[in-house]
Amino acid sequence: MTAIPLLDVSGLTVEFATRRGVVEAVRDIDLQVAKGETLGVVGESGSGKSVTSYAVMRILDRAGRIANGSVVFSGVALHDATERQMCDVRGREISMIFQNPRAALNPIRRVGQQIEDVLRQHAQAGSLDIREKAIDALRQVRIANPEERYDAYPFELSGGMCQRVVIALALACRPKLLIADEPTTGLDATTQKAVMELIVELTRERGMSTILITHDLGLAAAYCDRVVVMEKGRVVETAASRDIFDHPAHAYTRKLMRATPRPGIGLRDLLPEGSDAQPIQHSEPGAPLLTVKGLVKEYARKPASLFARFSKTAREAAAVPFRAVDGLSFEIRRGESLGLVGESGCGKSTTSMMLMRLLDPTAGSIIFDGQDIGAIPSGAFAQYPLRPRIQMVFQDPTDSLNPRYTAARAIADPLLRFGGPMTAAALRTRCEDLAATVGLPLDLLDRFPHQLSGGQKARVGIARAIALKPDLVVLDEPTAALDVSVQALVLNLLADLKAQLGMSYLFVSHDLHVVRLICDRVIVMKSGRIVEQGTASDVLDHPQADYTRELIAALPKAPARN
Amino acid sequence: MSALPVQKSPPSAFAATLSHARYVIAGDPVTAFAFGLLALLIFAALFGPALVPYDPLASDTSATLQAPSLRHWFGTDQLGRDIFSRVVVATRLDLIISVSSVALVFAFGGLAGIAAGFFGGWIDRVVGRIADTIMAFPLFVLAMGIVAALGNTVTNIVIATAIINFPLYARVARAEASVRREAGFVMAARLSGNSDLRIALTSILPNILPIMMVQMSLTMGYAILNAAGLSFIGLGVRPPSPEWGIMVAEGAASIISGEWWIALFPGLALMLAVFCFNLIGDGLRDIVDPQRRT
Structure with a gap:
């Protein structure tokens, strides 16, 4: 670790005022992110990992406040910065990627315009070259045909594409720190891999630091330099990602690791050590219970636009229904x-x-018990x-x-x-x-x-x-x-x-x-x-x-x- | 539905609702104010006629057009009737008209909207076109026409007010029901063997109740204004029965000649009632919504 970290959080305590009095969401958090480092913050829901990142960005909701501790980002004390100063920091210095990429994009604006909005907000481009810069931002997140995609609406893009656009938005102003809050939850495994590799690659290219917030130890292991494990609002363990998996020090980390499904183990191995569950009884499958033969589900396609209805080829394309399920046959035994x-x-x-x-x-037919x-x-x-x-x-x-x-x-x-x-x-x-x-x-x-x-x-x-x-x-x-x-x-x-x-x-x-x-x-x-x-x-x-x-x-x- | 397993829940559902209502009202001064105003209106409607100092219908030719004084708090009108007594007594009639018309439209409009949103198809088209047709008229003129055609009675005012509010309820209920049509809990209800009708009534209706409550409080104020408006132009409640709209109409001519109190006080009562119902919506939603009960 370098002497002066880019982000230094020490003794951070965040409180929420609720109906049942004040509740501490996180307590005494210490974490540092060095320049160019990728830090994984791992924990289960309610562990306070998102609240920590919101506190750093100062976007806690109204009931929440930083009760104690300090957040210092490259020499600036964020914990008592004014809202105006924070507006300059957010997006330009620190950017954030949220869990649901579709929700993070404005559904009725073209994705290119949304990138332009960010560029304009932080005076990163003039009106002449703004379109070029937006397209360039799309190109950098490996979106094919960025010139065409510039005009796409979020609903026209897949989940993985949307997350790429969100990353493009986050990186448009070349921030020094990227906070990714569960960036791949809800995405497919292959898309997850592509998105994570993109983040890591861009981080390396630009010398950025990244905080990856995730519930998935495996993901943090694969892509982070260091890992912070949080439980119930506290940091229980901080270590280099290689070490943490070889020698997990804290009982909670060990429990998390045990519970993560992986090859070569049985179901009972997921349970915490010392659980006295009986071995699972294994029954031999009996006679077929359900037999599916040639199952097909078709949906009618809708013409893409009003003009397309007048074009013969488009009408013909629409006449061919979309097959969501195409001739499935299998059986399930008792x-x-x-x-x-x-x-x-x-x-x-x-x-x-x-x-x-x-x-x-x-x-097709679905035969259940004859x-x-x-x-x-x-x-x-x-x-x-x-x-x-x-x-x-x-x-x-x-x-x-x-x-x-x-x-x-x-x-x-x-x-x-x-x-x-x-x-x-x-x-x-x-x-x-x-x-x-x-x-x-x-x-x-x-x-x-x-x-x-x-x-x-x-x-x-x-x-x-x-x-x-x-x-x-x-x-x-x-x-x-x-x-x-x-x-x-x-x-x-x-x-x-x-x-x-x-x-x-x-x-x-x-x-x-x-x-x-x-x-x-x-x-x-x-x-x-x-x-x-x-x-x-x-x-x-x-x-x-x-x-x-x-x-x-x-x-x-x-x-x-x- | 008769076999609801609730017998073991420690505090009864009603007590829980009550304590939750207390929490909501205490949490927000505006809501507390609105509910206080509502309590005052209900009190006036229930006990007003028994408590007022004068008979609201009795004229007194020796005391016509008197300005507000200790004897007559809100003054007297052209026939020497006590305006304070008339304003208080009118509360009952105005509340009856608005509450029953809103209850009527809540039942018909809400159910029609749920049917349209949940079942779709031809029901949706029929309900939608009925709502469109009603919306195509200037609503107050439509209410005037209905009362003029059906006759000048309180029942017809209630019906007319309900009809012109129908599109608001049907559309809100339709939108909310169609969002929930594909929800997981609706599918789960199907798997449990519930018929579509039962799902609409036990799964969809209770879940859109909070939104309907807000709608209800907004149209309640509108219903009062509408009833008073009809009476003001001479359709609806007939003199001499005390009603805010008629009283404003009766006093309107006298404002120029300086007797401002005849129109002002019933108008003020009308304004306060509408204000109260408009404010109450958010609080009502918070009480009805179990999600807020943590």
Whole structure:
């Protein structure tokens, strides 16, 4: 480390005024970033990693304030700078990239204009060369055809493209420090790799410093020089990234590392040391439960613009429907868990929605236990006798719970519809049994979703899905919104429930490490078709298709365990 | 719905709502002021007729057109009736008209909007065109026409006021319902075996209630103004029954000759009522929204 760090945060304490009095979000944070260094800040949700970066940028919301400590950026004390001084620092000296690139861009302005706005704000360009400079900024983030992309609206670009534009925005004024707050969460593995490599490359080219805020130790390991581990608003460990993975000093760091899925381990290895869980019972898959044959889903294309409707070629192109799912055939056996893997847009969600009978297929059959359920319209299936036997756990535990239902009411919902006549007391007992099965403390049953943590909400969603003792459960990225330590618990719970209740799983995910842990067989999808299928170990350890190899290569290199 | 498992929740839902309401009201002085004003209006509507010093209909030819004094706080009108008594007694009629018309439009407009947004298709088109047709008229002129055609009664004022507010409710409810149509919890409700109608009523409706509440408080003020306006031009409530709009109309002619109090005090009451309902919206939303209850 150099003698004078670019950013020096010492003793930083941030407080928030809430209804229950003042709460300390972070306490006594010390961190330094040297010139040209990439620092990873790793922690789970609620660890205060984002609050720290907001405090540095002085963009805490109104209830928050810096109670103590100092933030010094190249000799300027940011903690008591005026708002006017901060306006000069933000964007020109320190830039920030946020988690959701689409939300960070103005949806109704062309991306080129948005870059020009930043350049103009900081007087980086005159009116003559501003367009050139904006296009140049797009070119530097490796956007192909920057002249054309200048005129694109954010909705016309993919998630990875949007994040590149956000990076272009952040770097337009050549800042000295870039703060990237979960820049690749929600992006596909291959896109994540491209975006991270871009950030690292640009940092190196310009001698910039970077703070990478992430929940993913693997990501921090792969791309950072040093790593700061935070827990509950405190820094618990700071070390060079190579050292931290060889000799994690703090118990929390070790716990995080254990919980991170990686090749060559079992599900139980994710749990904290000393947990006395029994080995997972493994059942041999039985007879086919669900057989899918030639499943197709087509969507009509819309003409791109008013003028296009008058052009013959455009009309003809629009007449050919878009195939989201293109002739899928596979089967799921009783007691088996099948992984469905692919990047966003590959049709895996459409497939799961059709299997769940929330969406009608264009062609093909879905045979469940000898009956073609694909022929029953999705509108009528809600009250069909087979409905209780196929259930689903949704990707976003917050979105999938009615904000006005308590946890008990949410779990009781399927029982009220299909459980037959039941007294209120019996219903309550059943809910409590289910809560106990999924490990949800009983005193949380009367809380509303916003009063529960992510892991607790996920448990409510699982309890609701298994309430009717289904044969098949579709798990649509059930742990994507969860912290790694919570993910470890939920994955183990799912594996135990499957053995206990004899269910089959269709596990939809883009996280290959997780799929390897929980699935017996894997299907890899691309553009609505199956590119490869086989047992989990065969597909993931000896991939045959190029696309599968590409997916596996894009995974951040997991930390080596001692 | 009858088997809601709530028997074990320690404080009852009502008590929790009450303590939450107290917190919201205490947290914001503007909300506290608005709710105080509302309490005053409700008090006047409930007990006003029993408490006022004079009979609001009794004329006293010996005391016509008196300026405000200790005997007559707001003065007297052309017939010697006590304006303070009339203003207080009028509260009941004005609140009845506005509350019932808003309740009516809340039920019909809200449900139509939810049906349009949630089911889409032809329901959406029908509801949308009805709303467009109503919006195409100058709304006050439409209300005048409805009352003139149906007859000059309180019921018809309520109906006319409800009809002209229909597009506001239907459109807000439609927009909010169509956003939630694809939400995860709606899909989860389908998986649990709920019919579409039940989903619309138990999953969609309660979740758009906070937004509808704001809409409700805004149109409440508008409904009072509309009722008073109809009475002012001679449609609607008929003299001699005390009503703010008529009283302003009766006093309007006398302002030039110097008897300003006849029109001023009922006008002030009208203004305060509208002001109160406009302010109350945000507070009401915070009370109804469980997300604010941390």
